[in-house]
Amino acid sequence: MENCWHDVRATFFTLGWVAERYPRLITRIVSEGHELASHGYEHIRVTEQTPDQFRADIKKSKQILQDIAGQPVIGYRAASYSIGARNLWALKVLEEEGYLYSSSIYPVKHDLYGMPTAPRFAFHPENTETLLEVPITTLKILDKNIPCGGGGFFRLYPYPFSKWAYRYINSVEKQPGIFYFHPWEIDPDQPRQQNLPLKSRFRHYLNLSKVESRLNQLLRDFRWDTMQNVFLKQSTVTTAL
Structure with a gap:
């Protein structure tokens, strides 16, 4: 699909693993006016990471994306929407590593993910100072x-x-x-x-x-x-x- 069909700008949540192997894809995303955001390094669910492992992952992916794109990366989406009631600590870690927003919580009941008690619309988590969480619609x-x-x-x-x-x-x-x-x-x-x-x-x-x-x-x-x-x-x- 060609961007010129609709003149729409989008956010690309991109793996660091992909960026390392296809840097021209990253430069094309930003050159066409889209936002580049992090999807972690290699699509490991946050539920399978310790806080230290998670910090290393989001720090590594952010640096790779920024080095290739030549611009700040401020957004993050967890693999398989894997931030929920049991690991809200991840939101504080994101804030500490310089992310301004996350879109990692899906306020539904699902067999693979979900936090049905979460707000449906954008909110500031209580354990953070400035980070914005934008739940999936x-x-x-x-x-x-x-x-x-x-x-x-x-x-x-x-x-x-x-x-x-x-x-x-x-x-x-x-x-x-969000779509x-x-x-x-x-x-x-x-x-x-x-x-x-x-x-x-x-x-x-x-x-x-x-x-x-x-x-x-x-x-x-x-x-x-x-x-x-x-x-x-x-x-x-x-x-x-």
Whole structure:
């Protein structure tokens, strides 16, 4: 997909491992006006790291990205949204290492991640002074948070539902929304892994052929910008956790 189609700026949460091997990809991201942010070094879940290991990981990835891009990296997203109720200490470590925001908490109940008691919208965690946590977008229905921020759920839901959800969040709740996707989700011809569990196969390959057309529609239906431009300029942010 070409950026010039919609003139949209986005945030690329990028692995340090990828940046080391494809530095031209990093320079292209920043040269086209996008925001470069950290996704850790090699996609290890925070739940599998000690505080010292986590600090080393986010410090290493930040330095690699900044050295290649020639500009500050202030945002972070944990692998598999792996910051939650049991490891909120990670948010303080992020702040200490110079990050200004994180988008690592998904306020839903899920078998792989999630913190359903977390705020649905951007907030300052109580254990930090300045760090902003920007949870992945959800829709509250009958006291339950429904995930609608992109990824596999964007492939699962009919597009009209996703459009309605973002319209509701924008117009009724007066909040910006987050949308995310992975590069492989716009590649329906990718090699098919064999002998995967049924659940994994369903989650990974569902509706890959529909993502690009839905994404183009989403870009036409809403205005988008980088995480930094949208969320660090907000004045109405709560303190929680």
